[in-house]
Amino acid sequence: MNRRNFIEKSSLGTAVVLTSPVTSKAQDIFKAQKKESPNIPIVIATWDVPNASSAAWDILRNSGDSLEAVEKGVKVEEADVNNQSVGKGGRPDRDGNVTLDACIMDKDGNCGAVVFLQNILHPISVARKVMEETPHVMLAGKGAEQFAYEKGFEKTNLLTEKSKQEWLEWKKKSEYKPIINIENHDTIGMLALDENGDIAGACTTSGMAYKMEGRVGDSPIIGAGLFVDNEVGGATATGVGEEVVRTVGSFLIVELMRQGKSPQEACEEGVRRIIAKNKNKLDFQIGFIAINKKGETGAFCIQPGFSFRTFSREGHINTPSKSYI
Numbered sequence: 001m002n003r004r005n006f007i008e009k010s011s012l013g014t015a016v017v018l019t020s021p022v023t024s025k026a027q028d029i030f031k032a033q034k035k036e037s038p039n040i041p042i043v044i045a046t047w048d049v050p051n052a053s054s055a056a057w058d059i060l061r062n063s064g065d066s067l068e069a070v071e072k073g074v075k076v077e078e079a080d081v082n083n084q085s086v087g088k089g090g091r092p093d094r095d096g097n098v099t100l101d102a103c104i105m106d107k108d109g110n111c112g113a114v115v116f117l118q119n120i121l122h123p124i125s126v127a128r129k130v131m132e133e134t135p136h137v138m139l140a141g142k143g144a145e146q147f148a149y150e151k152g153f154e155k156t157n158l159l160t161e162k163s164k165q166e167w168l169e170w171k172k173k174s175e176y177k178p179i180i181n182i183e184n185h186d187t188i189g190m191l192a193l194d195e196n197g198d199i200a201g202a203c204t205t206s207g208m209a210y211k212m213e214g215r216v217g218d219s220p221i222i223g224a225g226l227f228v229d230n231e232v233g234g235a236t237a238t239g240v241g242e243e244v245v246r247t248v249g250s251f252l253i254v255e256l257m258r259q260g261k262s263p264q265e266a267c268e269e270g271v272r273r274i275i276a277k278n279k280n281k282l283d284f285q286i287g288f289i290a291i292n293k294k295g296e297t298g299a300f301c302i303q304p305g306f307s308f309r310t311f312s313r314e315g316h317i318n319t320p321s322k323s324y325i
């Protein structure tokens, strides 16, 4: 029995007694909201990723749970060689190695992450295994890779010919300059609210193209690239991760929602905090999306060009995000 199972099992009896009145009240409120809301269930994802949001929606509309939905959803992008910011086909670091970061968080606040992971197609699934089958939250590099092999993941070459040729071209000047929106970044972050009213989130990326070897951004950092609190809502980020880490952006947004802000207001405030630290050099992109327990969503970014996908009974929609500039 690992540490988490032990803690859960040994505290189960008390937890049931202590939380059942609260839980049933929360469930009653949720059932009432659900009747009125066409937004439950719902999935929201960073960028225009219709295949990923469809995969998540397939789970949600069949009464599946939010954790399953976000994992299945982001895996679509991890496997898509045309998405050069995530998984296979991702742009490499400056030494030509594709290194992946991912994290996942469930309705109970459990979380798992992998950073600087190489040769594995689905880092999000490894992150889920870290969450569910180890006493840890995060595994890095060779340790994460070894763990993945032990769990049956296969060694995969992640560097496609296209990304290799672009990297060789980049190497001629070796100028490191993130290009806004187009595209040496666009992480997929996904949040889902399922039929039972439970929220989960996932975030996966190959990080900034041509980054230094070993660089890790915000995407696998719980609280920065992703945060879920099932009492309140969830948030996730895309863009220059260093800036998101500095404000612990996703945690901040969830806390702002806890204090009463709508997802939209909270995302706007999250971006403003980053802007306040960078007044004279707003030459980068950050985008946040968020969701609350009612299935209301929000998004905000610095530069125009960021959009997000939602899928609910209201439809399958790509919405350009409001931006600061």
Ligand code: ASP
Residues within 6 Å of the ligand: 085, 184, 185, 186, 187, 205, 206, 207, 208, 216, 217, 218, 219, 237, 238, 239, 240, 241, 242
């Ligand atoms: N946030 C990611 C990182 O910094 C990149 C991105 O979203 O585009 O690694």
